[in-house]
Amino acid sequence: MVAILEQIFREEWGRVVAALIGFLGDFDLAEEAAQEAFAIATERWRRDGYPENPRAWLVTTARNRAIDRIRREQTLVTKTGLLQAQAATEDTMHATTFPDERLELIFTCCHPALDIDARIALTLRTLGGLSTDEIARAFLVSEPTMAQRLVRAKRKIKAAGIPFRVPPDHLLPERLDAVLGVIYLIFNEGYGGRGDLAAEALWLGRALVTLMPEKPEALGLLAMMLLHDSRRDARFRDGELVLLAEQDRSRWDHAQIAEGRTTLDRALALGGRGPYVVQAAIAALHTDEQRDLLQIAALYGELAGLTHSPVVELNRAVALAEADGPAAGLRIIDGLDLDGYRYLHSTRGELLRRLGRIDEARDAYRRALGIVHDDAERRLLEKRLAELDTDDGSGRALTGSYRIELSTISVIST
Amino acid sequence: MKYMLLIHQGTTPTPLDPEAWATLSEDERQEIYAAYRSINETPGVTPGNGLQPPETATTVRVKDGKTVTTDGPFVETKEALNGYLVYEASDLDAAIELAARIPAARLGGAIEVRPIMEW
Numbered sequence: 001m002v003a004i005l006e007q008i009f010r011e012e013w014g015r016v017v018a019a020l021i022g023f024l025g026d027f028d029l030a031e032e033a034a035q036e037a038f039a040i041a042t043e044r045w046r047r048d049g050y051p052e053n054p055r056a057w058l059v060t061t062a063r064n065r066a067i068d069r070i071r072r073e074q075t076l077v078t079k080t081g082l083l084q085a086q087a088a089t090e091d092t093m094h095a096t097t098f099p100d101e102r103l104e105l106i107f108t109c110c111h112p113a114l115d116i117d118a119r120i121a122l123t124l125r126t127l128g129g130l131s132t133d134e135i136a137r138a139f140l141v142s143e144p145t146m147a148q149r150l151v152r153a154k155r156k157i158k159a160a161g162i163p164f165r166v167p168p169d170h171l172l173p174e175r176l177d178a179v180l181g182v183i184y185l186i187f188n189e190g191y192g193g194r195g196d197l198a199a200e201a202l203w204l205g206r207a208l209v210t211l212m213p214e215k216p217e218a219l220g221l222l223a224m225m226l227l228h229d230s231r232r233d234a235r236f237r238d239g240e241l242v243l244l245a246e247q248d249r250s251r252w253d254h255a256q257i258a259e260g261r262t263t264l265d266r267a268l269a270l271g272g273r274g275p276y277v278v279q280a281a282i283a284a285l286h287t288d289e290q291r292d293l294l295q296i297a298a299l300y301g302e303l304a305g306l307t308h309s310p311v312v313e314l315n316r317a318v319a320l321a322e323a324d325g326p327a328a329g330l331r332i333i334d335g336l337d338l339d340g341y342r343y344l345h346s347t348r349g350e351l352l353r354r355l356g357r358i359d360e361a362r363d364a365y366r367r368a369l370g371i372v373h374d375d376a377e378r379r380l381l382e383k384r385l386a387e388l389d390t391d392d393g394s395g396r397a398l399t400g401s402y403r404i405e406l407s408t409i410s411v412i413s414t
Numbered sequence: 415m416k417y418m419l420l421i422h423q424g425t426t427p428t429p430l431d432p433e434a435w436a437t438l439s440e441d442e443r444q445e446i447y448a449a450y451r452s453i454n455e456t457p458g459v460t461p462g463n464g465l466q467p468p469e470t471a472t473t474v475r476v477k478d479g480k481t482v483t484t485d486g487p488f489v490e491t492k493e494a495l496n497g498y499l500v501y502e503a504s505d506l507d508a509a510i511e512l513a514a515r516i517p518a519a520r521l522g523g524a525i526e527v528r529p530i531m532e533w
């Protein structure tokens with residue numbers, strides 16, 4: 001029972017909150033009412049069994065609670081413009097009488113006039129149904145800090161007149177990019193080891209694709225996330241990072257890879273060739289038994305043309321080095337302006353080592369160590385540095401390559 | 415909703431600085447004038463007054479009942495306000511679109527969009 005309840009709440013929270021915001025025009029009121037309705041449901045459904053239409057029940061209950069509250073707090077009415085809500089009748093709503101307004105909600109939460117951290121938090125809270133405390137823990141800030149961030153964002157939406165709507169056509173491409181960027185950033189946080197956030201991003205990506213099935217970039221993002229996430233269990237062994245080329249393929253989630261490929265095919269069939277679609281294509285190639293590194297390098301070249309990102313160029317260099325030898329990769333890398341980027345130095349170190357230029361390799365690894373902040377990465381770099389003195393120069397995966405795809409995207413979306 | 419659009423010229427060439435203004439071609443100058451005309455004629459816009467350069471500003475404070483004046487604007491000269499307009503619009507998106515049409519936004523300055531307090 002509890003598991004089913006949780007499942008329903010998980011599925012319905014965003015829709016219920018979205019419907020309530022559409023109806024009440026107020027984030028706080030909608031959220032509080034939804035919370036009340038879910039609490040009542042927990043108690044009543046356990047006792048009396050499930051209603052015929054849980055969603056309609058939740059929205060109706062929440063709406064009636066909100067109306068009660070408005071009546072109790074008459075002074076609030078004049079301030080929040082909720083007069084229509086008061087006039088509404090308290091009949092039972094049918095599932096068909098309220099539209100799915102999650103799309104309006106996600107565009108509002110991801111409005112570019114909000115700070116990026118606030119967009120992420122608000123999306124996780126209102127659409128994903130995560131508690132403030134859960135979001136705070138995921139982003140390593142205190143709960144009061146996160147609560148404050150959410151309050152400020154909601155206040156700005158109201159005070160500055162950020163509209164609750166799907167943007168008109170002339171704004172849609174830019175605003176969709178903003179939404180994709182938020183979902184991607186959530187995924188990126190999860191990819192760094194916090195798996196629950198990756199799952200959350202996948203859930204949001206799936207919802208977005210359901211709501212906008214004809215947008216290739218939304219499909220591309222979902223495909224890319226599915227493909228990367230399918231390797232999650234193989235990316236760590238005893239707490240240590242395992243490079244893609246050295247991962248145990250039997251631990252990859254092959255059903256998810258298949259879903260990722262199907263999603264990518266749909267994006268391509270719709271004529272998609274934007275940054276997320278190209279990255280999904282690269283991620284798909286990385287899951288091939290025999291990786292076609294030249295094609296991967298070519299796709300990175302295409303991506304660099306779309307994003308003008310030096311990080312993408314670095315990834316192209318990595319693929320090219322694997323395909324054509326270290327000198328080819330090094331030529332690209334030495335022309336890049338990415339001095340503060342640790343993967344530039346770690347990749348350079350590896351290529352220099354392969355070329356037998358050990359002293360230069362040592363310098364490069366040291367520079368990478370000087371700016372690394374992840375413990376697992378630090379240990380890997382220290383190991384590489386120690387190996388320089390004893391190494392036989394045999395081939396092995398490039399240290400820069402395990403986050404290839406991710407580092408490219410984070411540049412696009414920030 | 416009513417918004418005030420605060421125009422910060424930043425490094426934008428303006429007629430107040432003839433040397434910088436001369437770096438623009440005649441076409442570019444006409445385009446800027448035309449853009450401001452079109453913005454001022456947009457329904458919902460109440461044009462504001464242009465302000466003289468921040469160097470002409472005097473900042474006033476009262477300390478212990480005594481009026482203290484300093485030369486120059488309250489903020490740094492390069493961050494100072496140069497003009498404003500008021501726009502009655504349906505929502506923030508409309509105000510952002512209007513702000514993006516103000517030449518200063520693309521010529522080295524920025525526009526701050528502030529909702530006006532409603533009582």
